[in-house]
Amino acid sequence: MANNVGIVTICDYQNYGNRLQNYAAQEVMKSLGCQVNTIVNVQKIGDQNKGNKNFGELSLIWMNIKNKLWYEMNKTKVIKSRNERIKAFENFTNEHIIETDFTLKDTDFNHAQLNKYDYFLVGSDQVWNPNYRYGSPIDFLRFAPKEKRIAYAPSFGVSSISDEFVENYRKWILEMESLSVREEAGAQIIKDLTGRSAVVLVDPTLMLSKEKWLSLSKKAKNKPSKKYLLTYFLGVKTKELKKIIKKIALENDLEVVNLADIEDLKTYSADPAEFIDYINSSSVFLTDSFHGAVFSILLEKPFIVFNRNGNIPSMNSRIDMLLSTFKLLSRKWERINKNVDIFNVNFQHIPSILEFERKKALNYLRKALHIEDIILHED
Template identity: 55%
Template sequence: MKKIGLFTINDYNNYGNRLQNYAVQEYLKSLGFEVETIRNGTKYSKYSKRPNLISRVENLIKLTPREAYIKVTNKFLEKVNNNKIKELKNSRERNFKKFTKEHILETDYSISDTNIPEDLSNNYDYFITGSDQVWNPYNHRTSDIDFLTFAPRNKRIALSPSFGVSKIPEDYIERYRKWISEINSLSVREYDGAKIIKDLTGREVPVLVDPTLLLKKEKWLSISKVDSNKPSKKYLLTYFLGGVPKKYKEQIAIISKRNNLDVVNLGDIREELYYAIGPSQFLDYINSCSIFCTDSFHGAVFSILLEKPFLIYNREGSSVSMYSRIDTLLDKFDLHSRKAESFNINSNNTKLFEVDYSHVTHILDAERNKALEYLTKALGVKGEN
């Protein structure tokens, strides 16, 4: 059986990251491969500068007022409630690592851009990088190993990686051009990413769906778990990265009160009951909710997969490029009507809870076939592996 070494961001704090890692692994296993996620321990790549007081201030100035407010407020809360915050974060990380141990095969060693085992390339038949923001130039961990430069070209495959931006900074262009040009099989997750590659290399590359969409609903529910704190009555679920903005809170309160729904907020450290839940519980909370309000890409993805009513909100203060992947997703599945701005929240609108998913199965089948065609060609799969 041929073996694949998988490169992604090893994040024990992010639901989308853990679930896409699992999805890639399981999908590749279904094609007949042995799959191992190689732990990347790079904290600061040789191309990034370690933060100091001046750089932290400069980064803070670059943020929007809301992003800066959230960052400063969170730091303040951590100082005031240091022990409680620390324990909540530790508990969350433990639950994410527990999920990883149960569902994802990781190496018992880690590598970095300055510490690559000499025999690494010989231990795998192929290497796949993706599908998270492994190519984000503003991530201080991003380096040449995220482009698989240590491996022979014919072993390098990119499976729907994301740049996380719509434009590469000027001082990154030449090395990104070189690294990307040397990858044998290329695909990306967003239209912006395909344009970046076209501009840098002249290559036309397929835009594939996030790998979480390659697994069927039944597969996801098989690893979901009920949280002990889940409400017994019907509830509205929220998941906003950075907390729920005030104006969205007011809209959500109207929806919940009018429909007699409890409110469950995930991902907010001020919500002690729910902050530390793991990825398996995250899946069940979405599957069991009456409606899901979120600004998260993977929040929208799992709403679609689990066929739940959802409202997608613009992430306050984020750049247009950060919204690109959500726009790509809604465009692909003809679900732009699920943007919160499409509804008059103040009216008693029953359509909030009505989503026509009848057309999605056909689109999903086509996207899954597209990904299968890409991977079977990239991996040289002919019939049974």
């Protein structure tokens, strides 16, 4: 009889990485013969960039003023585009991710609805980021018996836990039956807090093949007919960064397409399936995003990674570890010395690394789910 598994993750209907890692975790569970859905949950959401000192305060103030002025001038269009974006993400979720018809809250654990699950899986994304999720008991599966709790490559998103969260994190991590994390920094946090060793696993998005992702993608409705440079930045797009983007585009006769940039309204409402198509069809992809780098690797597209401006250092270290794992640290902007380096990327070694990492993750999940034999298949 198939295991019934409930996924607990951030339910963010505006973030590409979140929606795609949720879908990937679901598909991995299905490939292991499990019945699976995502448990919708509602929690207080904080600022992932809390305590940032990386970006000049005066520069941030000036950029905020400019952004507010631009917003006021384009208010009607912005509101319309934001609503379209949320709707597009919700439609993607409804079509591709099986969610519960009930919602889990910090103070409302309906055990009658939860008893049908054999296991609960928390991850991936930054579900254990205390600045963002405030250390919610939901993210540590406190509503479930210990033997049903599985952590599947969750990320802390920070390099240390502040004192106010230490006691709960120590207790809750010690109670986790099967323990893994997405980054070495997270494994070190767990070791320091509890003495436990946590296996480091790749993000679920890396568990699915290029062909699987392309089958999910759909043609982006506003994709240019000519060759283009694609950007996806979650941090502040500084004046210097804009100059770099413009220079690369001009030197290589490329149009510029900006994803998730409210000032580029024609692409702002692109959904996660279009996100994949935009990357796959681009000539080069510039990003400061972890999942932006992930899909560049999976789709074997020339890409350049920039440090995230206006963000805490650990956000950049997550991408550094990803690039190190896949021997692609040469894709960092500071290592690009000439124009030819932008497009000259060697992906030949990637399949063997993916095979190793996927086997490691599947073995972990097989043990956690008490599955004897694995037959990995993709619909």
